[in-house]
Amino acid sequence: MASVSMTVNGKSVTGNVDPRTLLVQFLRENLRLTGTHVGCDTSQCGACVVHVDGRAVKSCTTLAVSCDGAHVTTIEGLANGTELHPMQAAFREHHGLQCGFCTPGMIMTAVDMVNRKGSNLDEHTIREELEGNICRCTGYHNIVKAVAAGAQAMASTGQKVAAE
Amino acid sequence: MYAFNYVSPKTVRQAASALAKAADDGKLLAGGQTLLPTMKQRLASPGVLIDLAKVDGLSGIELKGRSLVIGAMTKHADVATSEVVKQAIPGLAALAGEIGDPAVRNRGTIGGSIANNDPAADYPAAALALNATIVTNKRKIPADQFFTGLFETALEPGEIVVKVSFPIPSRAAYAKFRNPASRYAMVGVFVAKRGGDVRVTVTGAGASGVFRAPALEEALKKRFSPKSLEGVTVPATGLNGDIHASADYRAHLIVVMAKRAVAAAIAK
Numbered sequence: 001m002a003s004v005s006m007t008v009n010g011k012s013v014t015g016n017v018d019p020r021t022l023l024v025q026f027l028r029e030n031l032r033l034t035g036t037h038v039g040c041d042t043s044q045c046g047a048c049v050v051h052v053d054g055r056a057v058k059s060c061t062t063l064a065v066s067c068d069g070a071h072v073t074t075i076e077g078l079a080n081g082t083e084l085h086p087m088q089a090a091f092r093e094h095h096g097l098q099c100g101f102c103t104p105g106m107i108m109t110a111v112d113m114v115n116r117k118g119s120n121l122d123e124h125t126i127r128e129e130l131e132g133n134i135c136r137c138t139g140y141h142n143i144v145k146a147v148a149a150g151a152q153a154m155a156s157t158g159q160k161v162a163a164e
Numbered sequence: 165m166y167a168f169n170y171v172s173p174k175t176v177r178q179a180a181s182a183l184a185k186a187a188d189d190g191k192l193l194a195g196g197q198t199l200l201p202t203m204k205q206r207l208a209s210p211g212v213l214i215d216l217a218k219v220d221g222l223s224g225i226e227l228k229g230r231s232l233v234i235g236a237m238t239k240h241a242d243v244a245t246s247e248v249v250k251q252a253i254p255g256l257a258a259l260a261g262e263i264g265d266p267a268v269r270n271r272g273t274i275g276g277s278i279a280n281n282d283p284a285a286d287y288p289a290a291a292l293a294l295n296a297t298i299v300t301n302k303r304k305i306p307a308d309q310f311f312t313g314l315f316e317t318a319l320e321p322g323e324i325v326v327k328v329s330f331p332i333p334s335r336a337a338y339a340k341f342r343n344p345a346s347r348y349a350m351v352g353v354f355v356a357k358r359g360g361d362v363r364v365t366v367t368g369a370g371a372s373g374v375f376r377a378p379a380l381e382e383a384l385k386k387r388f389s390p391k392s393l394e395g396v397t398v399p400a401t402g403l404n405g406d407i408h409a410s411a412d413y414r415a416h417l418i419v420v421m422a423k424r425a426v427a428a429a430i431a432k
Contacts (some may be wrong), residue, residue: 002170019167041204046265055270058267062203065170132264
């Protein structure tokens, strides 16, 4: 077993894990943060995207022990109490989901996209940047609209990642 | 994934000694974007995993004289967005920005890509075309001698890639034709011109991994233009043929992608 400490959504957490524990397993099974999903488990679908030290990563392809000392933000860390993060609100407003399975990863990827590329995202950029996130329901149309609107909303509220 | 012992050294020396101690049973973990999926599929099962994440001094990008030096643990995303790389070798920044997807680029590393030498990886094509020098904890290895075959390199047991030094070319670019499903290079061609010398390398197509294409190099040495490649052919022998593309198709595609790469290199 190996000891691992990290800050998740602003809270310090410590765990004693088998070294082969993936970050997504640690989040879901040790911390019971089940908003982060496991879709393909082969680093293709992006349902497991979280932010590690401010950068979007696939938590199914990252060891928990490798994140010792890191700051992790999950989908649960975005909202401010009961007030949704602007990107979450935009996904609701624009119906950017049907079954919702891919949504946590989509939103974490979208927030990372805005942090790196700014708030004025054209459709081409959004589609390119969503390369690592797969949705089996929507055909992406409303997701792309939601990301564009969420990006604008993030700029007007001056919000970057999360409350952390 | 099978169980392993995890080690997180702070220096290259500690990492090398952990690697030596583990003998055949140890593996280095860089960004893990290939190794971890491979371990999940149980195609690799190291007894000891030596994580390089906390090793000092392995990340960073700097100009040293007429060379661009990139630390082994530098992430693809950092190479892709670095102003230094964009100025010195824009084709290399563009290549890094086309590896995998944004989340993969946030963890995958240049050292990991080069040491793994996946036959469809992008960085080996750049290292070989740019005549890079791979600097390890023991020695400096010219790219021409580094990539020795499918997932094979000149690295010896206990040897760790520390940085990669790229001589700055006058023109260089990469053109990749992706498999529409896996998004890996079905054919990727890197062209680099430095003075009168031109090097053309191909990834994704060779049954033994990355290779140079002498016929294309000779044609481009006469005149560095896509037109110089009209009518030039690459033999299909030694190329991969599979459900995605036959060897003949790949041979044809190499010339097409080489033309696109030259056009991109001239446009920059």
